[in-house]
Amino acid sequence: MSYACFVTGTDTEIGKTTIAAGLLQAARQLGLSTAAAKPVASGCRQTALGLRNDDALALLAQCSLPLDYIEVNPMAFEPPIAPHLAAREAGVVLDVAGLLPPVRALLGKGAEFSVVEGAGGWRVPLAGGETLADLAMALGLPVILVVGVRLGCINHALLSAEAILADGLPLAGWVANLVEPQTARLADNLSTLEEHLPAPCLGCVPFLADTSAASVAQYLHLQQLLSR
Template identity: 50%
Template sequence: MAKQQFFVAGIDTDVGKTVVTAGLLEKANQQGLRTIGLKPVAAGCVQTEEGLQNSDALLLQKTASVKLSYSEVNPIAFEAAIAPHIAAEQTGRRLSADRIAAICRGSMMNPSDFLLIEGAGGWRVPFSRKETFADVPKLLGTPVILVVGVKLGCINHALLTAEAVVRDGLQLVGWVANRIDPDMSCYEENVATIDTMFQAPLLGEVPYLDDLSPSSVAEFLDISSLIE
């Protein structure tokens, strides 16, 4: 079982969760740690000879130093790039936080030092009318790393998400500022405001990059507070 296990959440969809997750894995790889990256639910998959596969999950599988099968990294895959609960309804499937947490526990039994579970969309993405993705880290008891896509409006989304994480009884252990709008006004002031109001360390600021490879992103991240 991993010595350090974290759930990577985003304040919204398209904020760079996968890019940051892969960067964090690569940073841990560079420090000689055995790493695992999981994306238990993925919507927006392509049919391959091996079945439905998602580009984000494939990136995590490739970046992690502990090599797991695709089905271990991404056990639940939907072809349509829509909300998971809608994709499940359209394909006659049922999403259950208990089942997903159990699947994650199985993959988490593989020996590793640093394990990341990437969520889908924002913190309250629903699985059904009664459950959301937040129920998975709650069941697993994993501390949370929050990815903030820095653009206009991100302060409100970041503070509300952090509040929800704590209210759900989980520890916010760090956050990453990912610049997704290169032309945003007052970028530094926005990051400083969030950092001042968060009770968690800033693990890094990822600038707007043309090269989003894990090694390029890892240059801007610091995981020392996570592995000490």
């Protein structure tokens, strides 16, 4: 058995990587081999080994296959700005043609559970009028939507789900990630999301002091995803 998915979010800074790492940890707890890709990342830091991104490193830490950093994050940029702007400043053409081969190579390594994590939301621009949604479509992967639960999240979630489905990809599920310690009418908001999103909820992750993959994994229902 092998399963691969594309993880996107309703916005930036809503915990996509936290949830993606949690999914990988949950898969490992089920005895599955794991691999992950963060095809493009900005906000990287210079190290003795080159540019490194904390989100990509968090995913790499949950990969059971022996992977090099560049296999997980083939396109890394230092400025903490939109990836297409960072790539333009670096003189790099950031497009699907460049991102697709390394991601396909990673997926071809045969992990039983693989995650490809986008950057920001569904329509993050690339070069030439393309977006990261075009990469997801080229890969043909089912999508998991991370909903950063805060004021405005219902609209963001419904619009994101609508766009994913309009692009012809299945919405495999969504995860509610509480990004604020206090959320007004939380139960009502979650109920509304469950009523309107055309996919199962794969978990509700509370606001956590410890956002390690192991802590997050306990709130995720990975078997519900795999059984589908």
